[in-house]
Amino acid sequence: MPYGPHTLADRERMLEAIGITSVDELFDDIPANLRASRLDLPAGMPELELAAHLQALAGRNRTDLASFLGAGAYRHFQPPVVDQLLLRGEWYTAYTPYQPEVSQGTLQSIYEYQSLLAELVAMDVVSASHYDGAAATAEAALMTCRATGRQRILVSRAVHSHYRQTLATYLSGGDLELDQVPVVAAGPLAGTTDLAALEALLADPARPVAGVIAGQPNFYGLLEPMAEIGHLAHAAGGLFVAVVEPVSLAVLEPPGAYGADIAAGEGQSLGIPTQYGGPYLGILATGDALVRQIPGRLVGMTTDLDGQRAFVMTMRAREQDIRRERAASNICTNQALLALAASIYLATLGPHGLRDVAALGAARAAELEAALVEAGAERLHPGPYLNEFLIRVPDARAIHARLLERGVLAGLLMADIEPGDPGLADSLLVCATEVTTGAEVARFAAVLKAELGTVR
Amino acid sequence: MSVTGPRLQSTIFEKSRPGRGGGKIPHAPKGALDRLPAAARRSQPAALPELNELEMVRHYVNLSQLNFAIDTGFYPLGSCTMKFNPKVNEWAARLPGFAGLHPLAPDSTAQGTLQILWELEEILAEISGMAAVSLQPAAGAQGELTGILMIRAYHRSRGDLERVEVLVPDSSHGTNPATATMAGFKTITVPSAPDGGVDIDAFRAALGPRTAAVMITNPSTLGLFESRIGELLEAVHVAGALAYMDGANLNAILGRFKPGEAGFDVMHINTHKTFSTPHGGGGPGAGPVGVGPRLVPFLPAPRVLKVDDGTFRLERPGERPTSIGRLRSFVGNTGVLVRAYAYLRAHGAEGLAEVSQDAVLAANYLKGRLAGTYDIPYERHCKHEFVASAATIKRHTGIRTLDIAKRLIDYGFHPPTIYFPLIVEEGMLIEPTETEALETLDAFADALIRIAAEAAETPELVHEAPHTAPVRRLDEATAARQPNLRWRAMTGVETPCPD
Numbered sequence: 045m046p047y048g049p050h051t052l053a054d055r056e057r058m059l060e061a062i063g064i065t066s067v068d069e070l071f072d073d074i075p076a077n078l079r080a081s082r083l084d085l086p087a088g089m090p091e092l093e094l095a096a097h098l099q100a101l102a103g104r105n106r107t108d109l110a111s112f113l114g115a116g117a118y119r120h121f122q123p124p125v126v127d128q129l130l131l132r133g134e135w136y137t138a139y140t141p142y143q144p145e146v147s148q149g150t151l152q153s154i155y156e157y158q159s160l161l162a163e164l165v166a167m168d169v170v171s172a173s174h175y176d177g178a179a180a181t182a183e184a185a186l187m188t189c190r191a192t193g194r195q196r197i198l199v200s201r202a203v204h205s206h207y208r209q210t211l212a213t214y215l216s217g218g219d220l221e222l223d224q225v226p227v228v229a230a231g232p233l234a235g236t237t238d239l240a241a242l243e244a245l246l247a248d249p250a251r252p253v254a255g256v257i258a259g260q261p262n263f264y265g266l267l268e269p270m271a272e273i274g275h276l277a278h279a280a281g282g283l284f285v286a287v288v289e290p291v292s293l294a295v296l297e298p299p300g301a302y303g304a305d306i307a308a309g310e311g312q313s314l315g316i317p318t319q320y321g322g323p324y325l326g327i328l329a330t331g332d333a334l335v336r337q338i339p340g341r342l343v344g345m346t347t348d349l350d351g352q353r354a355f356v357m358t359m360r361a362r363e364q365d366i367r368r369e370r371a372a373s374n375i376c377t378n379q380a381l382l383a384l385a386a387s388i389y390l391a392t393l394g395p396h397g398l399r400d401v402a403a404l405g406a407a408r409a410a411e412l413e414a415a416l417v418e419a420g421a422e423r424l425h426p427g428p429y430l431n432e433f434l435i436r437v438p439d440a441r442a443i444h445a446r447l448l449e450r451g452v453l454a455g456l457l458m459a460d461i462e463p464g465d466p467g468l469a470d471s472l473l474v475c476a477t478e479v480t481t482g483a484e485v486a487r488f489a490a491v492l493k494a495e496l497g498t499v500r
Numbered sequence: 501m502s503v504t505g506p507r508l509q510s511t512i513f514e515k516s517r518p519g520r521g522g523g524k525i526p527h528a529p530k531g532a533l534d535r536l537p538a539a540a541r542r543s544q545p546a547a548l549p550e551l552n553e554l555e556m557v558r559h560y561v562n563l564s565q566l567n568f569a570i571d572t573g574f575y576p577l578g579s580c581t582m583k584f585n586p587k588v589n590e591w592a593a594r595l596p597g598f599a600g601l602h603p604l605a606p607d608s609t610a611q612g613t614l615q616i617l618w619e620l621e622e623i624l625a626e627i628s629g630m631a632a633v634s635l636q637p638a639a640g641a642q643g644e645l646t647g648i649l650m651i652r653a654y655h656r657s658r659g660d661l662e663r664v665e666v667l668v669p670d671s672s673h674g675t676n677p678a679t680a681t682m683a684g685f686k687t688i689t690v691p692s693a694p695d696g697g698v699d700i701d702a703f704r705a706a707l708g709p710r711t712a713a714v715m716i717t718n719p720s721t722l723g724l725f726e727s728r729i730g731e732l733l734e735a736v737h738v739a740g741a742l743a744y745m746d747g748a749n750l751n752a753i754l755g756r757f758k759p760g761e762a763g764f765d766v767m768h769i770n771t772h773k774t775f776s777t778p779h780g781g782g783g784p785g786a787g788p789v790g791v792g793p794r795l796v797p798f799l800p801a802p803r804v805l806k807v808d809d810g811t812f813r814l815e816r817p818g819e820r821p822t823s824i825g826r827l828r829s830f831v832g833n834t835g836v837l838v839r840a841y842a843y844l845r846a847h848g849a850e851g852l853a854e855v856s857q858d859a860v861l862a863a864n865y866l867k868g869r870l871a872g873t874y875d876i877p878y879e880r881h882c883k884h885e886f887v888a889s890a891a892t893i894k895r896h897t898g899i900r901t902l903d904i905a906k907r908l909i910d911y912g913f914h915p916p917t918i919y920f921p922l923i924v925e926e927g928m929l930i931e932p933t934e935t936e937a938l939e940t941l942d943a944f945a946d947a948l949i950r951i952a953a954e955a956a957e958t959p960e961l962v963h964e965a966p967h968t969a970p971v972r973r974l975d976e977a978t979a980a981r982q983p984n985l986r987w988r989a990m991t992g993v994e995t996p997c998p999d
Contacts, residue, residue, distance in 0.1 A: 133571025321830030
């Protein structure tokens with residue numbers, strides 16, 4: 045075994061102390077008819093071979109492309125200091141701070157995470173933490189059902205399809221209802237949540253709505269009328285859940301300011317690598333009114349016996365290890381190290397750095413739009429966006445494939461994620477961030493122009 | 501701090517000074533946001549702290565040093581498998597080809613990672629004896645939810661709508677009943693037998709046409725193998741229910757017991773326990789789920805598929821309508837799974853078998869060292885962990901398990917899991933793992949034996965422990981009664997950009 049300390053003599057001494065001659069005797073309690081068949085796995089690899097094997101596999105991934113993929117996971121500059129600090133064993137080889145006297149580092153860092161995110165979303169309480177944006181959104185939906193005693197959720201179709209699918213899975217357990225709110229089909233508001241349809245869905249007295257869920261920016265990159273959506277939800281006695289992207293909150297109105305009762309979102313953009321889907325960071329925040337309903341760990345400030353300021357996990361009576369079947373959720377330990385990464389990232393950039401990340405992404409996206417339109421693409425929706433938008437090109441699947449051959453990852457082919465939506469056919473969701481270069485934009489536009497020239 | 505001086509840190513907000521920091525991101529062009537409607541723009545900036553890099557580094561380095569961690573000392577936290585986290589795994593997960601891969605990257609550009617995921621599914625299926633594995637669940641608790649939702653879908657697919665109950669033993673992890681509730685089931689708690697095992701007769705009595713599933717941890721949360729598991733599984737299946745195995749204690753049985761072969765229908769695996777992915781101060785983990793043939797159609801989507809030409813691809817949306825759907829966005833905690841894969845390939849079959857042998861050997865050795873000083877409620881051979889109890893010590897001295905745990909901190913050890921499982925009075929669940937040297941095990945036993953003596957000789961010393969930690973025992977009651985969950989002193993403070 046590569047990492048074990050025991051010499052033959054050590055093992056002998058332990059066997060002798062236990063009073064047995066073979067370690068097999070310790071497994072005698074497994075009935076003979078239930079013992080495992082031979083473990084059929086390749087032989088172990090010495091570290092040198094393992095490292096080479098892993099490096100070769102990593103090399104088979106193409107991360108050298110000019111990429112315009114966003115769609116819920118965003119490439120950002122991670123200042124090296126973030127990962128240097130995360131690599132300290134005191135952080136990543138500790139566990140859940142059950143013993144607060146020897147966990148003040150983790151506890152204070154979580155309190156600071158709660159505070160930093162609370163600033164960004166302008167709300168009172170942030171739990172630390174959830175698996176990802178989709179699972180956090182599902183937990184938010186369950187919160188609204190518990191808080192209102194109602195059993196129906198409305199989600200905008202312009203929320204990420206993975207989130208809507210996750211919602212459907214989580215809600216199926218409690219036999220809760222999920223209805224989708226359509227988006228406006230045409231005109232200046234095209235691609236945003238259809239307020240008239242929302243109002244109609246909310247009006248059914250036989251099926252009162254617990255919560256309404258909409259994203260800002262939405263999955264198509266567009267800005268939603270969040271205050272109006274919240275107003276409609278509240279007028280119908282429901283709660284309003286805003287799905288947010290935290291970098292954008294440096295420049296966009298926060299959910300606490302437009303009347304959201306709960307904010308959920310994906311924290312990956314705060315200094316966490318895209319790493320093929322995780323581990324990411326689920327953000328879940330709410331106001332004091334719903335604090336007893338929020339699942340996930342909470343850290344509070346208190347004092348020790350000597351009156352020193354200190355931090356401790358608190359309001360534990362919501363949690364599964366104490367409440368068992370009456371717990372708010374089964375969630376326990378989840379993404380603490382990612383919450384730390386987000387905190388270090390925010391502390392590294394500060395308020396002005398984060399604003400620059402968001403604003404520079406917006407500026408690059410505007411350049412991208414101009415270049416792609418000049419190349420012959422058209423935007424699918426006319427409304428304002430932050431740093432991500434949909435374009436339509438003829439035969440988008442073929443164009444996307446040919447651009448890939450030329451080193452350009454032309455965003456997300458919407459038919460791959462929403463195959464059943466004819467309104468999204470032949471469209472690509474493209475994204476720019478502060479790491480997008482002018483040269484990449486020019487290259488995308490040039491190869492697109494060439495391809496569109498051949499298609500036409 | 502450094503080596504001397506006060507150890508506690510002021511908050512990052514208190515360390516903030518307007519005008520510090522910067523230099524990381526180029527300034528955006530003026531007017532970059534003018535195209536956004538004014539109503540959508542933030543009116544009051546978020547009051548984030550401003551620090552130069554050195555102040556920020558010191559903050560986090562000094563904070564880190566307030567933590568106990570595997571890298572700093574022995575961490576025998578029962579049921580958590582705090583084994584060594586190999587450094588090559590950290591290196592691997594950070595290779596740019598892995599870390600920089602976008603989760604929606606076309607399959608053709610993600611072949612290295614897809615191969616790892618596919619191979620990892622195969623390896624975990626072999627270890628667990630299951631027909632197939634999903635890597636999607638983000639943690640053990642989400643794996644449980646996945647498993648129970650699949651069981652629900654299975655019964656419904658057969659038109660069997662009456663099965664609304666899930667049976668769990670009273671010694672189970674709290675996640676089991678909490679999961680049953682989330683999946684829409686009623687939890688029936690079954691008491692344990694006097695020997696600490698599952699009470700087969702009580703289970704038989706509770707099983708029936710309303711039972712959807714039985715959730716069992718094996719080895720149990722007491723660290724004991726359920727020797728009558730075969731009988732129980734048979735009874736479960738005769739009743740038309742399915743058997744869920746909580747794989748939290750897999751570290752004890754690698755190569756010795758394959759739950760799928762024995763008849764379990766579904767199990768989750770905690771990669772951060774058995775396969776050394778770091779615990780991260782409380783995550784991230786990953787909770788792969790293995791299933792027997794009956795549940796394969798219901799696995800979460802998307803699965804990783806191997807194509808005839810030897811390449812790999814993800815299932816497309818809607819490709820397998822029987823799936824229970826998604827539990828999260830994208831494919832899973834891939835960064836964690838890369839680490840688990842590295843660990844598994846480093847060990848191979850023989851290495852993994854040795855992991856469990858040494859883990860079980862160490863636990864039994866430690867149990868023997870403590871017997872005679874502490875109560876050992878279940879004297880038979882344990883698996884990778886065991887329960888000791890301070891019940892007798894408490895009767896004689898008034899010193900409780902909590903006090904002993906806190907006193908261990910003064911001796912340089914992390915306390916074991918205490919008061920779990922709930923069925924043992926003054927219990928401490930001790931899990932040494934296979935990566936601790938014999939001299940460490942001995943030093944820990946010596947400390948516990950010494951503390952037992954202190955409980956009789958100088959009880960106040962134990963009762964007031966810890967004495968050497970950065971803080972003393974905390975006022976948890978006030979924290980819960982008057983919650984202070986965020987720093988507010990900076991809120992609303994607006995600081996102009998310095999340049």
